[in-house]
Amino acid sequence: MFSFKNNIVLSRGSSRNLYLQLCDQIISFIKSGKIPPSTKLPSSRKLSEDLHVHRKTIIAAYDELITQGWIETIPYRGTFVTKSLPLITPKQFNYSGTENKSKEKSGFLFVTRPHLIRKLNTERSTSTLIIDDGIPDYRLVPNEEIAKIYRNITKKSYYKSLLSYGSIYGNAELRKHLVTFLNQTRGLNISIDNVLITRGSQMGIYLASQLLLNNKKRIITGSTNYMTADNTFTEAGAIIEQVPTDHNGLDTGAIEKICSTKKISAVYVTSHHHHPTTVTLSAKRRMHLLQLAQRYGFAIIEDDYDYDFHYSNSPILPLASSDTNGNVIYIGGFTKIIAPALRIGYLIAPKDFVDETARLRRIIDRQGDTLLEQTLAQMLHTGDIQRHSNKVLKIYKTRRDLFCLLLKEKLSAYFDFDIPKGGMAVWVTLNKAYNWDDICLKAKELHLEIAPDWRRYDNDNSGHNGIRMGFASLNEKEIQEVIDRLVMVFNELG
Amino acid sequence: MFSFKNNIVLSRGSSRNLYLQLCDQIISFIKSGKIPPSTKLPSSRKLSEDLHVHRKTIIAAYDELITQGWIETIPYRGTFVTKSLPLITPKQFNYSGTENKSKEKSGFLFVTRPHLIRKLNTERSTSTLIIDDGIPDYRLVPNEEIAKIYRNITKKSYYKSLLSYGSIYGNAELRKHLVTFLNQTRGLNISIDNVLITRGSQMGIYLASQLLLNNKKRIITGSTNYMTADNTFTEAGAIIEQVPTDHNGLDTGAIEKICSTKKISAVYVTSHHHHPTTVTLSAKRRMHLLQLAQRYGFAIIEDDYDYDFHYSNSPILPLASSDTNGNVIYIGGFTKIIAPALRIGYLIAPKDFVDETARLRRIIDRQGDTLLEQTLAQMLHTGDIQRHSNKVLKIYKTRRDLFCLLLKEKLSAYFDFDIPKGGMAVWVTLNKAYNWDDICLKAKELHLEIAPDWRRYDNDNSGHNGIRMGFASLNEKEIQEVIDRLVMVFNELG
Numbered sequence: 012m013f014s015f016k017n018n019i020v021l022s023r024g025s026s027r028n029l030y031l032q033l034c035d036q037i038i039s040f041i042k043s044g045k046i047p048p049s050t051k052l053p054s055s056r057k058l059s060e061d062l063h064v065h066r067k068t069i070i071a072a073y074d075e076l077i078t079q080g081w082i083e084t085i086p087y088r089g090t091f092v093t094k095s096l097p098l099i100t101p102k103q104f105n106y107s108g109t110e111n112k113s114k115e116k117s118g119f120l121f122v123t124r125p126h127l128i129r130k131l132n133t134e135r136s137t138s139t140l141i142i143d144d145g146i147p148d149y150r151l152v153p154n155e156e157i158a159k160i161y162r163n164i165t166k167k168s169y170y171k172s173l174l175s176y177g178s179i180y181g182n183a184e185l186r187k188h189l190v191t192f193l194n195q196t197r198g199l200n201i202s203i204d205n206v207l208i209t210r211g212s213q214m215g216i217y218l219a220s221q222l223l224l225n226n227k228k229r230i231i232t233g234s235t236n237y238m239t240a241d242n243t244f245t246e247a248g249a250i251i252e253q254v255p256t257d258h259n260g261l262d263t264g265a266i267e268k269i270c271s272t273k274k275i276s277a278v279y280v281t282s283h284h285h286h287p288t289t290v291t292l293s294a295k296r297r298m299h300l301l302q303l304a305q306r307y308g309f310a311i312i313e314d315d316y317d318y319d320f321h322y323s324n325s326p327i328l329p330l331a332s333s334d335t336n337g338n339v340i341y342i343g344g345f346t347k348i349i350a351p352a353l354r355i356g357y358l359i360a361p362k363d364f365v366d367e368t369a370r371l372r373r374i375i376d377r378q379g380d381t382l383l384e385q386t387l388a389q390m391l392h393t394g395d396i397q398r399h400s401n402k403v404l405k406i407y408k409t410r411r412d413l414f415c416l417l418l419k420e421k422l423s424a425y426f427d428f429d430i431p432k433g434g435m436a437v438w439v440t441l442n443k444a445y446n447w448d449d450i451c452l453k454a455k456e457l458h459l460e461i462a463p464d465w466r467r468y469d470n471d472n473s474g475h476n477g478i479r480m481g482f483a484s485l486n487e488k489e490i491q492e493v494i495d496r497l498v499m500v501f502n503e504l505g
Numbered sequence: 506m507f508s509f510k511n512n513i514v515l516s517r518g519s520s521r522n523l524y525l526q527l528c529d530q531i532i533s534f535i536k537s538g539k540i541p542p543s544t545k546l547p548s549s550r551k552l553s554e555d556l557h558v559h560r561k562t563i564i565a566a567y568d569e570l571i572t573q574g575w576i577e578t579i580p581y582r583g584t585f586v587t588k589s590l591p592l593i594t595p596k597q598f599n600y601s602g603t604e605n606k607s608k609e610k611s612g613f614l615f616v617t618r619p620h621l622i623r624k625l626n627t628e629r630s631t632s633t634l635i636i637d638d639g640i641p642d643y644r645l646v647p648n649e650e651i652a653k654i655y656r657n658i659t660k661k662s663y664y665k666s667l668l669s670y671g672s673i674y675g676n677a678e679l680r681k682h683l684v685t686f687l688n689q690t691r692g693l694n695i696s697i698d699n700v701l702i703t704r705g706s707q708m709g710i711y712l713a714s715q716l717l718l719n720n721k722k723r724i725i726t727g728s729t730n731y732m733t734a735d736n737t738f739t740e741a742g743a744i745i746e747q748v749p750t751d752h753n754g755l756d757t758g759a760i761e762k763i764c765s766t767k768k769i770s771a772v773y774v775t776s777h778h779h780h781p782t783t784v785t786l787s788a789k790r791r792m793h794l795l796q797l798a799q800r801y802g803f804a805i806i807e808d809d810y811d812y813d814f815h816y817s818n819s820p821i822l823p824l825a826s827s828d829t830n831g832n833v834i835y836i837g838g839f840t841k842i843i844a845p846a847l848r849i850g851y852l853i854a855p856k857d858f859v860d861e862t863a864r865l866r867r868i869i870d871r872q873g874d875t876l877l878e879q880t881l882a883q884m885l886h887t888g889d890i891q892r893h894s895n896k897v898l899k900i901y902k903t904r905r906d907l908f909c910l911l912l913k914e915k916l917s918a919y920f921d922f923d924i925p926k927g928g929m930a931v932w933v934t935l936n937k938a939y940n941w942d943d944i945c946l947k948a949k950e951l952h953l954e955i956a957p958d959w960r961r962y963d964n965d966n967s968g969h970n971g972i973r974m975g976f977a978s979l980n981e982k983e984i985q986e987v988i989d990r991l992v993m994v995f996n997e998l999g
Binding site for chain 2: 026027034035075078079080097100101102103104114115116117118119120121122123124127128129146147149150152154158161162163165170171172173174175176177196197198201204205209210211213214216217222223225239242243246276277294295297298304305308309310325326327328332333334336337338350351352353354360361362363364367370371373374375376377378380381382383393394398401402404405
């Protein structure tokens with residue numbers, strides 16, 4: 012006879028409800044055969060006395076077990092373990108009994124993509140400091156605000172409906188507030204029909220590329236360019252044409268020259284701060300580029316990933332703000348302001364193009380996370396995002412100033428750079444007497460990780476010798492430490 | 506002189522903190538010029554008396570405003586509105602002043618996709634009942650469990666790091682627990698290297714298609730097939746070869762015949778319940794299909810989207826459980842068990858293929874929602890998912906039984922169907938004296954929406970006259986009502 016009293020142990024300190032603990036244990040005893048089918052269970056009154064818990068706890072557990080089909084109540088007789096347990100014993104077929112090991116190699120052919128980054132995993136010790144290429148400091152994530160809004164939403168009557176299938180364009184609330192936000196902050200003049208919510212700005216680049224660039228269509232980018240964008244264009248089947256960039260950004264004269272001889276489908280521009288070199292596309296060139304787009308009928312993919320991060324000057328309005336002809340696909344996101352893992356971005360374009368991207372996204376991931384989108388909608392509406400943005404802007408500016416000051420004071424013999432007007436990274440060019448491989452290797456010995464080779468942005472082997480050094484993710488103490496270790500690297504290299 | 510006392514109104518009943526209300530209002534007065542730069546602010550003591558709030562509230566608000574750069578404290582003098590406000594006044598360029606209206610048409614060319622579903626928005630009155638094609642009932646979402654785990658995670662020390670950039674393969678905890686879960690429930694024998702976490706199973710189908718099927722490679726599907734999968738293959742550039750399906754699922758003899766004359770890259774199979782007809786692929790055909798895959802070197806894309814939903818029989822183990830040669834790409838997800846909008850799925854395959862899919866997903870959406878993935882990991886670990894799954898299984902079984910009973914009792918003159926062994930829909934074939942267009946139109950008048958034309962699954966115009974009728978999303982009262990309205994439809998059609 013099975014003794015519930017002796018076998019069941021409930022812990023009040025556990026984060027798991029008592030009644031669920033009781034369920035877990037009874038199920039495991041049923042599964043293991045210790046409580047066989049048709050066994051009568053003690054009454055809730057008896058068991059509550061035996062286990063010293065409230066009778067309601069026992070009743071809740073029994074209800075749960077009945078719902079799941081483990082036990083059943085027979086009127087006037089009591090509660091019993093069901094005869095046919097809800098245990099799944101799937102039917103095997105063809106199982107040889109030999110070890111069916113996890114697979115390393117596939118038994119079929121597939122197309123590998125040499126243009127996609129191959130090194131994916133790096134292991135680091137906890138004492139390692141990292142100079143990334145410009146990412147936000149996750150320690151500044153406004154987690155309490157987010158959690159609070161999340162909680163509030165889960166209490167609303169509409170909450171559950173947010174968890175069903177939703178619009179492939181994204182949550183309607185977020186699209187609405189985004190229209191207001193972008194019209195106010197970026198001088199756009201859009202309506203909700205121009206908005207697709209994406210999983211971060213990268214999905215916007217991917218969707219636009221797939222629709223614009225298949226079958227060897229041509230796209231123009233800078234001769235140094237954001238590598239992941241280049242990879243995305245190559246993946247779509249594009250031919251990439253490069254034009255030089257200088258202190259005013261993309262050379263639009265060179266773009267005009269190419270357009271006069273070849274059919275160009277799109278130009279990719281990170282207008283606010285050119286990636287990787289951080290320069291801003293000048294107002295004059297913005298106008299020129301818009302004129303060219305209209306004349307030659309190409310799309311401008313304007314990736315304005317860090318419009319919100321400007322320290323020294325006011326930003327110039329994006330090209331999208333003066334796009335009278337429907338040539339601009341404006342891409343941005345909140346991952347850099349809020350948190351990289353909460354992937355919310357947007358693609359702004361003429362309605363016909365937005366419709367087509369929505370149809371394509373439907374077969375990629377069906378839709379976004381409506382709950383997260385609703386949360387962001389509220390944060391936009393209440394101004395929480397703008398407030399948080401102002402806050403981190405001040406912090407990042409301080410970090411930029413310190414990083415650049417120390418870089419100049421202690422490392423100007425080795426590095427050349429301009430102070431970036433915004434963003435999260437400095438474009439640092441290495442004295443040609445040195446090379447990055449030696450430096451990265453030596454740095455690693457000192458537990459400092461600098462851009463791996465695929466982060467050097469020298470896609471066309473021009474030998475520019477520059478890398479992006481991110482300052483935003485390091486606090487002031489860490490910045491001091493990073494600079495100290497860099498000084499040691501050069502001392503040791505001699 | 507601006508009067509704080511007369512202009513600021515704080516509401517204790519609001520869900521917004523008092524100090525944030527105060528911030529909001531002071532900022533808006535500064536922005537509107539009512540409190541000009543360099544204005545001295547009242548002391549926190551004075552303002553707390555004027556507004557009848559605790560002095561700590563005023564101090565918190567002032568701290569927040571200082572952090573954001575709206576006000577500053579000058580030692581021995583007091584607190585002042587800053588001279589240079591943190592207001593963004595972006596520089597305009599080329600702004601003509603004319604109405605820059607939201608765009609309908611783009612000024613560039615892009616490739617439209619005739620194979621993607623074109624009708625995307627449908628408006629419904631609230632009294633409309635919907636016969637969908639088999640989706641879960643969002644009212645059954647275990648929202649309290651999810652919210653509780655979410656909250657617990659946000660209290661952990663590792664929480665913020667989950668919000669930074671994470672693995673392109675998905676959260677390590679989830680991959681680990683998924684290995685155990687799939688090995689236990691599906692007889693797989695996989696390790697963490699075989700697992701990619703996706704945004705629902707659809708992303709798995711998309712990624713696999715892109716890698717396997719470019720450039721007119723051939724894939725075999727059933728002659729009725731899940732339409733979104735077919736669209737995904739077409740999007741990837743595939744040629745689709747069709748084989749018949751019968752009561753044992755895909756005709757593997759027909760597959761063998763095709764393989765003997767053409768190079769086949771993949772076979773797509775919804776093994777547990779063929780979509781749309783809900784039949785199960787027999788054990789014998791599973792073996793045959795695996796043998797063919799090995800002999801001809803093709804991939805089996807096994808979309809096991811509703812393995813967990815079986816009512817009458819134990820399920821047959823998936824093909825992936827007996828895949829000794831690395832031919833199977835096993836795709837599944839939790840959206841149907843948990844909630845459609847919480848898009849978590851998985852792709853299980855040999856390591857080399859998983860690595861390549863991860864690289865591709867990196868340029869699509871970078872990574873998943875680590876926080877949500879961590880939540881699901883815990884739900885798998887504690888057994889919450891299995892428990893919830895058992896619970897909804899019982900409910901859906903009752904709904905299936907009622908739906909089929911009423912369909913048989915009241916509509917057998919018009920419809921032919923088999924009771925499905927699992928899943929969320931019945932495959933209903935219409936008496937050829939009728940056609941779906943008339944029925945759908947008439948139904949709409951009675952506020953009943955049945956599958957629109959693109960949901961009829963007759964991709965190859967075979968005239969099978971079948972549709973999927975979902976029963977899972979309707980409660981018992983709604984099922985009664987739906988059947989009553991269907992009876993009225995046929996009565997009116999005569």
